Each structure stands twice: as C-alpha cells, then as structure tokens.
Amino acid sequence: MKAPSILLLSGLLSFAAAPALAADTWVRCGSLVDVVAGQTLGPHTVVIEADRFGELLAGHPGAPDEVELIDLSSLVCLPGLMDMHTHLSSEFSPQAYVQRFTLNEADIALRGAHFARITLEAGFTTVRDLGDSFNVSVSLRNAINSGHIPGPRIFTSAKSLATTGGHADPTNGWRRDLMGDPGPREGVVNGLDDARQAVRQRYKDGADLIKITATGGVLSVARSGQNPQFLIEEVEEIVRIARDYDMHVAAHAHGAEGMRRAILGGVHSIEHGTYMDDDIIALMIERGTWYVPTISAGRFVADKSAIEGYFPPVVAAKAAEIGPLIQGTFGRAHAAGVRIAFGTDCGVCPHGSNALEFEYMVEAGMSAADALRSATINSAELLGRQDEMGRVAAGFLADLIAVPEDPLEDITQLSMVQFVMRDGQVFLHAR
Ligand SMILES: [Zn+2]
Incomplete structure (x- = not known):
C-alpha cells in the first residue's frame, strides 16, 4: 500500500490563497492526458482565460509578453x-x-x-x-x-x-x-x-x-x-x-x-x-x-x-x-x-x-x-455538469492537476500530485 499523499506533499510549497490571475496564463505541460480518448498526448500548452480553459496549443510555442507562464514541462497534466x-x-x-x-x-x-x-x-x-x-x-x-x-x-x-x-x-x-x-x-x-x-x-x-x-x-x-x-x-x-x-x-x-x-x-x-x-x-x-x-x-x-x-x-x-x-x-x-x-x-x-x-x-x-x-x-x-467539468477543453472550468509520470501506465502516480489549479487559480505547485 502506498503512503497517503498528505505525507508526500509535506514540505512542498502551497498557496492558501492564490492571487487572482491577470490576463491569460499559459501552462506548459510535458504531456497531457486526454481522458475521453484514454490516451496520453505529447507536449501541450494549456491556455487559461480567467476561470476557464481557452485554446489547447500543441507543443510549447513562444508566449506573448503579457502572458503568465507556468512551466510543468517535466510533468503530465490531466483534468482535476x-x-x-x-x-x-x-x-x-x-x-x-x-x-x-x-x-x-x-x-x-x-x-x-x-x-x-x-x-x-x-x-x-x-x-x-x-x-x-x-x-x-x-x-x-x-x-x-x-x-x-x-x-x-x-x-x-x-x-x-x-x-x-x-x-x-x-x-x-x-x-x-x-x-x-x-x-x-x-x-x-x-x-x-x-x-x-x-x-x-x-x-x-x-x-x-x-x-x-x-x-x-x-x-x-x-x-x-x-x-x-x-x-x-x-x-x-x-x-x-x-x-x-x-x-x-x-x-x-x-x-x-x-x-x-x-x-x-x-x-x-x-x-x-x-x-x-x-x-x-x-x-x-x-x-x-x-x-x-x-x-x-x-x-x-x-x-x-x-x-x-x-x-x-x-x-x-x-x-x-x-x-x-x-x-x-x-x-x-x-x-x-x-x-x-x-x-x-x-x-x-x-x-x-x-x-x-x-x-x-x-x-x-x-x-x-x-x-x-x-x-x-x-x-x-x-452532477449534470458534463458541459463544463471533467475535461481539459476550451470553455471548461480550468481545473488542472499534474503528476510526475503517465497515470495510464502507472495508476499510483495519482497519489503523487505536484500541481493543482482550480477555477484558474493555483493552489499547489511543488518546486
Ligand atoms: Zn459516506
């Protein structure tokens, strides 16, 4: 049996009350789990507009100056x-x-x-x-x-x-x-x-x-x-x-x-x-x-x-x-x-x-x-909320987490969460 994630997370930096995000945020994910297809995709950039997901960009393109960048390029992203x-x-x-x-x-x-x-x-x-x-x-x-x-x-x-x-x-x-x-x-x-x-x-x-x-x-x-x-x-x-x-x-x-x-x-x-x-x-x-x-x-x-x-x-x-x-x-x-x-x-x-x-x-x-x-x-x-929750897709609520390795290959990765965003706000980011 694995240690509960409470233990794993102790000592990691977390934010009790994250500041409201200005402009857009771009999250660079090493890979991204498509839960609908049941597949893990390659590198993607997830655009966050206020509390919602915007576009999904393939790869890690250069970001405009006003965009806040979050680097999760060593992690695997998936929906909250x-x-x-x-x-x-x-x-x-x-x-x-x-x-x-x-x-x-x-x-x-x-x-x-x-x-x-x-x-x-x-x-x-x-x-x-x-x-x-x-x-x-x-x-x-x-x-x-x-x-x-x-x-x-x-x-x-x-x-x-x-x-x-x-x-x-x-x-x-x-x-x-x-x-x-x-x-x-x-x-x-x-x-x-x-x-x-x-x-x-x-x-x-x-x-x-x-x-x-x-x-x-x-x-x-x-x-x-x-x-x-x-x-x-x-x-x-x-x-x-x-x-x-x-x-x-x-x-x-x-x-x-x-x-x-x-x-x-x-x-x-x-x-x-x-x-x-x-x-x-x-x-x-x-x-x-x-x-x-x-x-x-x-x-x-x-x-x-x-x-x-x-x-x-x-x-x-x-x-x-x-x-x-x-x-x-x-x-x-x-x-x-x-x-x-x-x-x-x-x-x-x-x-x-x-x-x-x-x-x-x-x-x-x-x-x-x-x-x-x-x-x-x-x-x-x-919950009757399938049009705005449960997926990383444009228009959905920006709930995003990240784990070290592909959870479709190793389900225990889900007990090792390194990053948590809810409604476009970051609440945990292990450094
Ligand atoms: Zn009960």
Missing part, C-alpha cells in the same frame, strides 16, 4: 479529479463517538477547512459531500466559493436523511433521555409529510442535493448494517420533492432490498452497494442509476475491525462482515456495465488518501483509463 462521496467535516477515529458530545459546531467547521485543503492538494478539485453535522459543509462550500479558504468545489447534501433509528439518525446508541425525538430538521423522517418537510428544509439550509440512508450502515451504533430503512413511497416522495428544487438524491445502501426500493423510488446514485445482486445490477442498468463504490471505506473499516477496541463491538462485527465485500461488488458491477462514478467515502478513510481508490479499482479489473474517466467525465455527468 472529482470524488462523488466525501464527508469533509469529519474524519473517523476511535474518538469519533465521544466527540459527538465534546465538539462544538465551530470545532467541526475548522477541522472541515483543514480537510478541504488536504483534499484539494491531493488533486481533487470537485467533491460531493454526502452528510455532515450542523450543515457545516454548506458554510465550508460558501467560504471556498468566496475565496476565504482553499478547498475543492463542493456539492453538498448537508445533513443526511434517515428514518427513526436509521443509519443517519443522529441519536443512535445514545442514552434514552438524550435521544429525544429528532425530526425532519435533524434529518429524521417517517412518512410522506416528514419527507416533504425534510427535503424543503435542506433546500432552505442551502444544500445542493439530498442524501438518504436507504439501509443500515457500518459505523452507526445499531444492530444491522444492511436492513431496509425506508418505504418505497417515502423514497418516491423525497425524489419527487427534490426535483422541484433541482436536487438529485444519493442513497447510501448495503442490503439488496433497501437498494431495490431506492432505485425503484428514483434515486440518482447508489453509494457502497455492497450486497448488489444480479437483479439489482440489471435494475440499475435499466434505470441508468449511478454506482459510487467507495472501496476505500470498505478496506479501511475491514482493516480496523481487526484491531481490538478500535470500534464498539456492534460496529466491529459489521465492519468485518461488510467492509471486505465492496471491492468484489465493484468488480461485478463494472463487468456488467453499471455506470460508475468515483467515490471514496473519505472522512471514513483519511482525507487526502482519495487516490488510493484508483488503485483498488484497477486491482478489481477496471482499466486505468476507465478509472480516470470515473473521476472526471463520469462524475461530471453524474
């Missing part, structure tokens, strides 16, 4: 990477369960700012954030958009929606007098009225999309990691109301029955998908449902479940059972032709280690080119 499943406001540790009672909203937000920066410096210029506490990822997104802190472009669900006792019920496992009776505002819904109110509340909170926990999960203090936790009518109502606000619905799901209800209810993506069987695979292909595998999280919890006392016993049992299966599920889903977008669940796995997911995907039988497509053009399509 996209992770469709993160939790930027937290990072799991054995202390996580106690921290729910000790951390204030500001503590969580400040940690989130740190994790956002690490994620960007690992080459991920866009993420979906699929569940937080206190909706802090909305504030994080806004602070990044306004240029106050460095981080990836965020599309967030804010606090996830669950049913009572479900995976994202924030009071699971608490003492009875502390449990209270959380409702739609806290993300706990039962029935159609609650479903409507919760989606509209998230819109009001500033969310970009909706996340539901369609089945049990590994890290919640609850018995089952896979039981169905929503009625199909509840899912349908959530999806129907979300559409009014131009929001899609992402569904966490491990068990097949909950997955089936979520897909039939109209969700846009299945997250984790552990016990996906052939019928579910066929249903996802028929409906065009996206699969976001998060092998990284599966591997992480499986590894940690072997450490005595790392998880509470009820969680350790689920982690040991569910964690090791996701990579195999991914391999079957990919072979069958399910649409796959890249996602790690980092926040479970350590932030900044996102690119390890590429290695796990290739290990499970996906080509390097397809793995790279999952984190660029496929993720852009999942």
Whole structure:
C-alpha cells in the first residue's frame, strides 16, 4: 500500500490563497492526458482565460509578453479529479463517538477547512459531500466559493436523511433521555409529510442535493448494517420533492432490498452497494442509476475491525462482515456495465488518501483509463455538469492537476500530485 499523499506533499510549497490571475496564463505541460480518448498526448500548452480553459496549443510555442507562464514541462497534466462521496467535516477515529458530545459546531467547521485543503492538494478539485453535522459543509462550500479558504468545489447534501433509528439518525446508541425525538430538521423522517418537510428544509439550509440512508450502515451504533430503512413511497416522495428544487438524491445502501426500493423510488446514485445482486445490477442498468463504490471505506473499516477496541463491538462485527465485500461488488458491477462514478467515502478513510481508490479499482479489473474517466467525465455527468467539468477543453472550468509520470501506465502516480489549479487559480505547485 502506498503512503497517503498528505505525507508526500509535506514540505512542498502551497498557496492558501492564490492571487487572482491577470490576463491569460499559459501552462506548459510535458504531456497531457486526454481522458475521453484514454490516451496520453505529447507536449501541450494549456491556455487559461480567467476561470476557464481557452485554446489547447500543441507543443510549447513562444508566449506573448503579457502572458503568465507556468512551466510543468517535466510533468503530465490531466483534468482535476472529482470524488462523488466525501464527508469533509469529519474524519473517523476511535474518538469519533465521544466527540459527538465534546465538539462544538465551530470545532467541526475548522477541522472541515483543514480537510478541504488536504483534499484539494491531493488533486481533487470537485467533491460531493454526502452528510455532515450542523450543515457545516454548506458554510465550508460558501467560504471556498468566496475565496476565504482553499478547498475543492463542493456539492453538498448537508445533513443526511434517515428514518427513526436509521443509519443517519443522529441519536443512535445514545442514552434514552438524550435521544429525544429528532425530526425532519435533524434529518429524521417517517412518512410522506416528514419527507416533504425534510427535503424543503435542506433546500432552505442551502444544500445542493439530498442524501438518504436507504439501509443500515457500518459505523452507526445499531444492530444491522444492511436492513431496509425506508418505504418505497417515502423514497418516491423525497425524489419527487427534490426535483422541484433541482436536487438529485444519493442513497447510501448495503442490503439488496433497501437498494431495490431506492432505485425503484428514483434515486440518482447508489453509494457502497455492497450486497448488489444480479437483479439489482440489471435494475440499475435499466434505470441508468449511478454506482459510487467507495472501496476505500470498505478496506479501511475491514482493516480496523481487526484491531481490538478500535470500534464498539456492534460496529466491529459489521465492519468485518461488510467492509471486505465492496471491492468484489465493484468488480461485478463494472463487468456488467453499471455506470460508475468515483467515490471514496473519505472522512471514513483519511482525507487526502482519495487516490488510493484508483488503485483498488484497477486491482478489481477496471482499466486505468476507465478509472480516470470515473473521476472526471463520469462524475461530471453524474452532477449534470458534463458541459463544463471533467475535461481539459476550451470553455471548461480550468481545473488542472499534474503528476510526475503517465497515470495510464502507472495508476499510483495519482497519489503523487505536484500541481493543482482550480477555477484558474493555483493552489499547489511543488518546486
Ligand atoms: Zn459516506
């Protein structure tokens, strides 16, 4: 296993707040990965006009005087990477369960700012954030958009929606007098009225999309990691109301029955998908449902479940059972032709280690080119932004990264990011 990119990047020069770029910038790339064709092209010069890519020039032609030149002629350039499943406001540790009672909203937000920066410096210029506490990822997104802190472009669900006792019920496992009776505002819904109110509340909170926990999960203090936790009518109502606000619905799901209800209810993506069987695979292909595998999280919890006392016993049992299966599920889903977008669940796995997911995907039988497509053009399509994200092409948002060698030849190069530009601004340039 490779060292996480956080370690590799320590000591490199980075910019917390890059100055706005004047005039055009020309980036001289030693070579350039065309993710659509799945080919690495020779030397190219990428023209940046404000926050967008302009022309792509073959070779390294002489630049006019007023142009700012960035020399990446010893590196391989590619589009900024996209992770469709993160939790930027937290990072799991054995202390996580106690921290729910000790951390204030500001503590969580400040940690989130740190994790956002690490994620960007690992080459991920866009993420979906699929569940937080206190909706802090909305504030994080806004602070990044306004240029106050460095981080990836965020599309967030804010606090996830669950049913009572479900995976994202924030009071699971608490003492009875502390449990209270959380409702739609806290993300706990039962029935159609609650479903409507919760989606509209998230819109009001500033969310970009909706996340539901369609089945049990590994890290919640609850018995089952896979039981169905929503009625199909509840899912349908959530999806129907979300559409009014131009929001899609992402569904966490491990068990097949909950997955089936979520897909039939109209969700846009299945997250984790552990016990996906052939019928579910066929249903996802028929409906065009996206699969976001998060092998990284599966591997992480499986590894940690072997450490005595790392998880509470009820969680350790689920982690040991569910964690090791996701990579195999991914391999079957990919072979069958399910649409796959890249996602790690980092926040479970350590932030900044996102690119390890590429290695796990290739290990499970996906080509390097397809793995790279999952984190660029496929993720852009999942977000409905395929006309301006995920490619180095004229008119697209200027998200550009660079690695030492060709990632199509050696996928581990993606854990060695040397340069990061988002929206035409440089946030990392190793010298
Ligand atoms: Zn997650």
